[in-house]
Amino acid sequence: MSSQRKLRVGIIGAGEVSQVIHLPILAMLSHLYTISAICDVSQKNADHCAEKFHIPLSTVSADEVISSKDVDIVFVLTSDEFHETYTVAALQAGKNVMLEKPITLSILSAVRIIEAERAAKGARVFVGYMRRYATSFTQAFKREVASIPKILYARVRDFSGPNAQFVAQSGTFQVRNTDFPPEASKARTEKLNALFAEAFPNKEVTPERQKYCRFLGSLGSHDISLMREILGSPDSVAGVSVNEPFYTAIFNFRNKSGEPFAATYESGIDRVPNFDAHLAVYGEDKRVHISYPSPYVKGLPIVVKVDELNEFGEMTSREVLSSYEDAYTTELQELYQCVVEGKEIKTTTEDALMDLKLYDEMYRKYDEGLSKQG
Known part of the structure; x- marks a missing residue:
């Protein structure tokens, strides 16, 4: 070595x-x-x-x-x-x-x-x-989902809780100094405004739009990217709800048989110290669920849970842990x-671009809602 x-x-x-x-x-x-x-x-x-x-x-x-x-x-x-x-x-x-x-x-x-x-x-x-590199995702979860003949529904959730509380208990003893040069804040604002203008062309860049954009880029990007790897890109966005600090969406997909199914996305940040991040896929006789703990607390396993109907008509449940190694x-x-x-x-980078294209569709659906309200 x-x-x-x-x-x-x-x-x-x-x-x-x-x-x-x-x-x-x-x-x-x-x-x-x-x-x-x-x-x-x-x-x-x-x-x-x-x-x-x-x-x-x-x-x-x-x-x-x-x-x-x-x-x-x-x-x-x-x-x-x-x-x-x-x-x-x-x-x-x-x-x-x-x-x-x-x-x-x-x-x-x-x-x-x-x-x-x-x-x-x-x-x-x-x-x-x-x-997307967690071993329980790349092995157990993808293997179990692949055995579902016909996906009927999926759910993507990320309620991360107060991140600062997990960081404070991580044992890494982070420091936060603020000796920033005066011009740093100006440069940051200018770059942000330029990106917001590109993300919302010909639209007023309201505080609500800014928060939506920043949220999808931070917490949302984890979940949307994970969803795309397991389900592919959705056909369309059925609807969105923008209620900072919580955001939801419904995506339209098609399964292997070409039949439509929906995936719900729900994400937000509250003050409850419970990190609830998971992706669940439902078939007729099988449900597969992967749960991600806070990455700031070391040693917590990423577990896949499988609930299914066996050949005897009985409900069986099992958990699969591919590795204790953390995703990072x-x-x-x-x-x-x-x-x-x-x-x-x-x-x-091309893969990551797909997330931004999906966000753009979500922004459009948000704008449609605003037009109806108006």
């Missing part, structure tokens, strides 16, 4: 997901990765992470990370509005990119990333939809195989 090539990582963004997830896991995967540089708009955040994880270079300059000769792959772990900027810059520098979901907030922005990747002549982007660890092992061994990337 010691002779194995290590990928040299440059990290842009030293906030929550970096401190609580990526840095600890990269440290545990030290036989595959070494962290060469870290950047954040807060120098104190960057310095804290550099000291804690023994990272040689700590900086507030993303360009310094991207241009470093000691960086093979750039992890873009910033807020959504900076994803395009840093991903395109890294690709133009010939660097592979691990881009935390969502890819970005508008279709046009995603297309620009895709075009930059095509022009990069070998550098690739891996979009971090970690739930599995994802970063897959990333290594894609970059070093040339394995095909599942969560590509």
Whole structure:
């Protein structure tokens, strides 16, 4: 193992997901990765992470990370509005990119990333939809769903509860410094406004639309992407409900027999510390359910539950646990195989674009509701 090539990582963004997830896991995967540089708009955040994880270079300059000769792959772990900027810059520098979901907030922005990747002549982007790499999903859940002759209904749910409470108990001791330069807030606002204008062309970018867009990009992108992998893209959006902080939708699908069925999407954030995230698929004689715990609490298993009618007409129930390995660890092992061994990337930029196209349909359905109200 010691002779194995290590990928040299440059990290842009030293906030929550970096401190609580990526840095600890990269440290545990030290036989595959070494962290060469870290950047954040807060120098104190960057310095804290550099000291804690023994990272040689700590900086507030993303360009310094991207241009470093000691960086093979750039992890873009910033807020959504900076994803395009840093991903395109890294690709133009010939660097592979691990881009935390969502890819970005508008279709046009995603297309620009895709075009930059095509022009990069070998550098690739891996979009971090970690739930799709969980072993219980890729093995047990997909296997059990494939045995359902005719899907009748599906449900996608993500009620995540107060994330800060899980983070506080994660054992990662995150710090939140606020030594941001005065121009940082202005740059963030300008980028966000430009993306909102692209996401809602010729529409007033109301606070409600902004929150809808940000929500789908954050919590929603996990579930919509997971749904697409197991069911494909829906034929249409039957309806949406936008009641911040909860959002719902009904999608129209067709099963293997060509018969229509619906999938409901329900997601929101309240203050109840119960992380309820799952995907369930229903057939005539079988129900398959995968439940995701909070990724901020280590060691919680991702379990698949199967309820079905057996050959004796009896209801049977069983649980399947393919692995105790958390989804982020599995994802970063897959990333290594894609970059070093040339394995095909599942969560590509083109795949991520499909989420944004579906969001666009959801926005249209939301607009139809507003027109009827008017």
